[in-house]
Amino acid sequence: MNPINREERRQKYIDLNFINRLHEKAEDKLEDIEFLLNLYKDIFNITYNWMVVVDPDGYIIMINKRYCDFIGISQESAIGQHVTEVIENTRMHIVVKTGQKEIGDIQEIKGNQMIADRIPIYREGRIIGAVGTVIFKNLVEFDVYVKNILKMEKQLEFYKRELKKALGGEYTFESIVGNSDEIMRARELAHKVASSKSNVLLLGESGTGKELFAHAIHNASVRGEYPLIKVNCGAIPAELIESELFGYEQGAFTGAKKGGKPGKFELANKSTIFLDEIGDLPLNMQVKILRVIQEREIERIGGVKSQKIDVRIIAATNRNLQEMVEQKTFREDLYYRLNVISINIPPLRERSGDVPLITNYLLKKLAGEMERHVTEISPSAMEALKTYHWPGNIRELANLIERALNLVEKEAMITIEHLPYYIRKNFQDHKIINLEPKEVKLEGSLKEIIEEIERKAITQVLTETDGNKLQTAKSLGISRTSLYEKIKRYNLDLLVK
Known part of the structure; x- marks a missing residue:
């Protein structure tokens, strides 16, 4: 046999084997493609949403079975028809012309108002069709969905608030109520220094x-x-405060937890530590905190090495630290380290004009927490709160409002009867002092003077009784008919219920 013919024949067989392998691979590939196409088709048909796909001229290419079942047409009959002949009130043919997607549009089909999305399909910069999806079958379904979302959002907000409380509080500068000069100065200074790293x-x-x-x-x-x-320095026993602040290593003392325990300063790394009642801190602990401020490091009890920390300190006290420094009960060097920025928060008695604002804020807040439908406080009750000296400050006012809310029954208002005796007694004493005889010049005729005194007396009692005409008449010792005439004569209608 000719060697050349033998080589040609061999090459021919090799080429045929290669073609056979390609054919086998192609068959495998076609099987894979067929499998994927069938899978996409099944997904398209069983998906919960109704779907339709049209070509650039608005003719249906694909429509899933669920959509067809609702319309009352088979898929075979729908495919190939213009979308307007199959789906009423459709805009699919318009979307393929404008190229503008339409999201959340209300479309009526067979008397049902549905919510649909229509999105054009682009390939290489040109529209090749559009896909339409019915998201909600009716507005009731949409309403249920919205309510569920709102419910989840409320739950999320609740958990976020609770987490914020657990991690360090939800209060902001908006929570500081008042517009008196004293509180405005304190709030403004606090706001200015909030962004700094300095101790406060x-x-x-x-x-x-x-x-x-x-x-x-x-x-x-x-x-x-x-x-x-947060650390309340006055509430922790002296023998426990070091381990509370700095933590301890395993086996540091009898009863120490396995694995040890981090202290408050360690937990406050990259954050802020609030040392409340700093004036109650023992002298030996003052030295250790001074070292933390100076060296920016801590060491657990029983530990053998220090660790660096980045902590901002906010300290607070109701004691006079300057006097304590002079009496050698508070370290001078620590005082100056803490007193980089000092903010004096005024007592409530020095800003009595803020009492109504704070009272209404607390009333709304506490009534919501206690689920009490109490929306206001009477003028006389508010006046009584304004005249009180508040030794317990805002905390005392909050406790008093909470007490009053527990006493209110059918009324939607806190009245002076709901306030403690000492508040009412103080208010009465205040009125008596203000009503003591003073040298005044009476002008006009005797009749005019008597009328002016009568008008003031009726005004005062109406205010005290929150506009109750029956109680006012009894208190003044006159009939209700006579009282009505005098209210009309002196234009006091605004004071009555």
Whole structure:
């Protein structure tokens, strides 16, 4: 045999084998493609939403079985027809012309108002068709969906608030209520220093809102995403305060937890620590905190090495730290380290003009928490609150409002009868002092003077009784008919219920 013919024949057989292998691969590929196409077809037909696909001229290419079942047509009959002949009130043919998608459009089909999306399909910059999807079969279904979403959003907000409380409080500068000059100055200074890294010393009587300021400063700072770590220095026994602040290693002392425990300063790394009642801190602990401020590091009890920390300190006290420094009960060097920025929070008695604002804020807040439908406080009750000296400050006012809410029954208003005896007694004493005889010049005729005194007396009693005409008449010792005539004569209608 000719060697050349033998080589040609061999090459021919090789080529044939190669073609056979290609053919086999092609068959495998076609099987894969067929499998995927059938899978897409099944998904398209069983999907919950109704779907239709049209070509650039608006003719149906694909429509799923669920859609056809609702319309009352077979898929075979629908495919190839113009979309307007199959689906009433459709806009699919318009979308392929405009190229503008339509989201959440209400479309009526067979008397049902549905919500549909229509989206054009682009390939290489030109429209090759559009897909339409019925998202909600009717508005009731949509309403249920919206309600479920709103419910989930409320739950999410609730959990976020609870998490914020657990991590360090939800209070901001908007929570500091009042527009008196004293509180405005304190709030403005706190807002200015919130963004700095400097330590802050909050000074004020018990119940003035020092912790509220600490939360607001922390939450307005770059550290606000981390939890505010709170420590009440006066509430922790002296023998436990070191382990509470700095933590301990395993086996550091009898009863120490396995694995040890981090302290408050360690937990406050990259965040803020609020040292409340700093004036109650023992001298030996003052030295350790001074070292933390100076060295920016801590060491657990029983530990053998220190660890660096980045902590901002907000301290608070109702004591006079300067006097304590002079008496050698508070370290001078620590005082100056903490007193980089001091904010004096005024007592409530020095801003009595804020009492109505704070009262209404607390009333709304507490009534919501207690689920009590009480929306207002009577003028005389508010006046009584304004005249009180508030030794317990805002904390005392909050407790008083909560007490009053528990006493209110059918009324939707807190009246003076719902206030404690000492508040009512103080109000009565205040009125008596203000009604003591004074030298005044009476002008006009005797009749005019008597009428003026009568008008003032009726006005005062109407205010005290919250406009109750029956009680006012009894208190003045006159009939209701006589009282009605005098109210009309003196134009006091605005004071009555």
